[in-house]
Amino acid sequence: MQFYDEETTYLAIPGPVPIHPSVYREVSKPIYGHRTPEFRKIVAECIELLKPLFGLRKGLVIILTGSGTSAMDAAVRSFVEPKDKVISFVNGKFSERLAEIAESCGANVFRVDVEWGKAIKPELVEKYLDKHSDAKFITLTHNETSTGVLNPLHKIAKIAQKYSVTVIADGITAVGGTFVKQEEWGVDIEISGSQKCLGIPPGLGFVGLTEKALQMLENKKTYAYYTNLRIYLETWLKKKDFPFTGAVSLIYALHRSLKIIHAEGLENRFRRHAIMAEALREGIKALGLEIFAESGYESPTVTAVRYPKGITDDEFRSLMLKYGILVAGGQAHLKGKIFRIATMNLIGPREILMILSVMEFVLRKLDFKPKESGILAAIEVFRRYGI
Numbered sequence: 563m564q565f566y567d568e569e570t571t572y573l574a575i576p577g578p579v580p581i582h583p584s585v586y587r588e589v590s591k592p593i594y595g596h597r598t599p600e601f602r603k604i605v606a607e608c609i610e611l612l613k614p615l616f617g618l619r620k621g622l623v624i625i626l627t628g629s630g631t632s633a634m635d636a637a638v639r640s641f642v643e644p645k646d647k648v649i650s651f652v653n654g655k656f657s658e659r660l661a662e663i664a665e666s667c668g669a670n671v672f673r674v675d676v677e678w679g680k681a682i683k684p685e686l687v688e689k690y691l692d693k694h695s696d697a698k699f700i701t702l703t704h705n706e707t708s709t710g711v712l713n714p715l716h717k718i719a720k721i722a723q724k725y726s727v728t729v730i731a732d733g734i735t736a737v738g739g740t741f742v743k744q745e746e747w748g749v750d751i752e753i754s755g756s757q758k759c760l761g762i763p764p765g766l767g768f769v770g771l772t773e774k775a776l777q778m779l780e781n782k783k784t785y786a787y788y789t790n791l792r793i794y795l796e797t798w799l800k801k802k803d804f805p806f807t808g809a810v811s812l813i814y815a816l817h818r819s820l821k822i823i824h825a826e827g828l829e830n831r832f833r834r835h836a837i838m839a840e841a842l843r844e845g846i847k848a849l850g851l852e853i854f855a856e857s858g859y860e861s862p863t864v865t866a867v868r869y870p871k872g873i874t875d876d877e878f879r880s881l882m883l884k885y886g887i888l889v890a891g892g893q894a895h896l897k898g899k900i901f902r903i904a905t906m907n908l909i910g911p912r913e914i915l916m917i918l919s920v921m922e923f924v925l926r927k928l929d930f931k932p933k934e935s936g937i938l939a940a941i942e943v944f945r946r947y948g949i
């Protein structure tokens with residue numbers, strides 16, 4: 563028996579995430595010229611609406627057409643010059659990608675590996691910055707989507723400031739999902755993407771830049787072209803325009819989604835994500851499964867869960883899909899060992915209870931006997947928060 567198809571399946575993967583119907587309508591609106599005052603006005607409004615999500619007042623958010631990795635490429639390639647010393651803290655797939663991009667710029671990359679699932683601690687950052695006084699940059703992910711770990715970026719950035727090192731942080735599943743305060747924390751370069759916490763389809767990348775980062779760009783010589791942020795900045799300052807054709811339909815969608823985000827209020831949104839993630843985790847633990855992320859550093863937007871003995875990735879995720887929920891597996895060496903569920907954008911008690919009950923149904927089908935009720939554990943979390 564088939565119950566669901568691609569259009570009716572619930573997306574629990576960490577991007578793309580479920581999107582508000584009014585955002586879909588924007589994507590299907592007739593497009594207009596990209597070099598017009600009307601379109602430029604929408605872009606300018608998007609930038610103003612994006613800035614608080616990055617914690618920027620004086621800085622700027624640059625929008626690129628491309629997936630999140632295009633923004634990672636731009637953020638690294640526009641600043642890092644050949645032979646620059648870069649310390650890359652790697653505790654997952656995406657922090658590894660930042661290190662690889664820095665290497666591809668000819669930088670002198672010193673890679674610090676941290677066990678996947680563990681957080682990058684400020685003391686570790688201090689230890690390496692103390693040893694490498696010639697370091698110019700550090701790279702890390704803010705929220706490591708591959709493991710469900712939220713790194714303590716605010717504390718790490720303070721240490722980087724002490725050593726006058728520029729932070730390049732990948733906030734692709736943080737921006738719009740949890741607090742990001744670039745100016746207050748001293749994170750000069752933070753990256754984001756469209757299909758996660760910003761609630762629109764894939765295809766846009768973002769780089770948040772503080773005033774210091776904007777000044778640094780002025781004299782940078784890089785080998786980037788399409789992802790050279792200096793070109794974007796100069797065009798913006800001179801013409802309030804994109805250097806290349808803007809992704810008109812995605813910008814319409816972004817504009818609408820940002821209005822929805824601000825109508826909810828950032829604090830409310832971040833609190834909602836955090837509570838939903840907590841309810842999900844408590845429900846999962848009650849079922850008898852183990853959360854992959856180090857305790858105290860669990861992400862509010864992505865939860866990674868270890869498979870219990872006897873449950874295979876293939877069986878579990880195929881059955882979850884059969885019963886209407888698309889769940890992500892593990893990446894790289896975590897393939898087959900963990901699965902991942904997002905709590906981003908349109909997520910509330912209804913989705914959490916649905917995910918937990920379908921999960922219990924599937925686990926029972928696979929002869930796993932849940933320890934306790936996941937639903938009751940989640941309800942208890944909701945009760946504690948007055949939901």
Ligand SMILES: Cc1ncc(COP(=O)(O)O)c(C=O)c1O
Pocket residue numbers: 576577629630631632634656703705706707708732733734735755764
């Ligand atoms: C933290 C992080 N960085 C980078 C990426 C890559 O983004 P994209 O696949 O949009 O290029 C992702 C996507 O999951 C991500 O979560």
